[in-house]
Amino acid sequence: DAKTTQPNSMESNEEEPVHLPCNHSTISGTDYIHWYRQLPSQGPEYVIHGLTSNVNNRMASLAIAEDRKSSTLILHRATLRDAAVYYCILRDFFSGGTSYGKLTFGQGTILTVHP
Amino acid sequence: GAGVSQSPSNKVTEKGKDVELRCDPISGHTALYWYRQSLGQGLEFLIYFQGNSAPDKSGLPSDRFSAERTGGSVSTLTIQRTQQEDSAVYLCASSPGRFGLTDTQYFGPGTRLTVL
Numbered sequence: 001d002a003k004t005t006q007p008n009s010m011e012s013n014e015e016e017p018v019h020l021p022c023n024h025s026t027i028s029g030t031d032y033i034h035w036y037r038q039l040p041s042q043g044p045e046y047v048i049h050g051l052t053s054n055v056n057n058r059m060a061s062l063a064i065a066e067d068r069k070s071s072t073l074i075l076h077r078a079t080l081r082d083a084a085v086y087y088c089i090l091r092d093f094f095s096g097g098t099s100y101g102k103l104t105f106g107q108g109t110i111l112t113v114h115p
Numbered sequence: 116g117a118g119v120s121q122s123p124s125n126k127v128t129e130k131g132k133d134v135e136l137r138c139d140p141i142s143g144h145t146a147l148y149w150y151r152q153s154l155g156q157g158l159e160f161l162i163y164f165q166g167n168s169a170p171d172k173s174g175l176p177s178d179r180f181s182a183e184r185t186g187g188s189v190s191t192l193t194i195q196r197t198q199q200e201d202s203a204v205y206l207c208a209s210s211p212g213r214f215g216l217t218d219t220q221y222f223g224p225g226t227r228l229t230v231l
Contacts, residue, residue, distance in 0.1 A: 036220075043119075043206050043222025044158065087158075101171065102148060103208075103220060105158040 004088045009110040020073040022088030030093045037084040083113045119223035136192040140209030153203040
């Protein structure tokens with residue numbers, strides 16, 4: 001499986017934008033880039049995913065490099081509630097039959113948001 | 116609507132005892148996953164059920180671990196003869212399991228298992 005590399009930790013101030021990078025230099029053509037986050041004492045939750053084009057949803061934006069070897073999760077205005085561990089995960093479109101199968105979590109990036 | 120629920124939320128047991136952890140997935144989700152997260156560790160895949168297919172057990176750490184899913188819905192993870200290294204948060208997730216869609220996984224709150 002292609003691997004991802006993320007910084008161990010990042011800090012931000014409340015109401016400022018946050019850019020969380022992820023490197024995936026061995027990504028394959030059928031790998032989708034997914035982001036999940038885990039708030040303290042909770043299970044992970046889906047944030048966003050993309051293949052080639054930049055994506056936006058109510059939670060965040062995902063900027064994908066043209067060569068797809070890196071991506072950036074963008075939180076436009078960080079809040080205290082965004083303090084979490086953010087995981088960048090590659091999922092092969094064709095794996096697992098009718099489902100994408102397991103998620104392979106790395107260590108993620110611990111985001112601290114200061115008031 | 117209701118999310119993934121897990122019970123119990125906390126379980127303390129003595130070394131050598133068997134434990135059962137329960138997961139109620141989101142109604143209609145055909146895929147169900149178990150993960151565990153040890154203190155200071157990342158999330159580790161354990162087992163995955165998809166419809167009526169044989170489960171993917173590739174993540175189970177030993178034969179003391181087993182899981183079943185009855186009627187395509189509720190799942191039980193059983194750990195026999197628990198060891199202290201089994202102490203962790205056990206997380207269950209479910210997903211629609213429909214090919215071609217995002218197939219987002221929705222996680223439950225987890226069961227914190229402590230083996231004394």
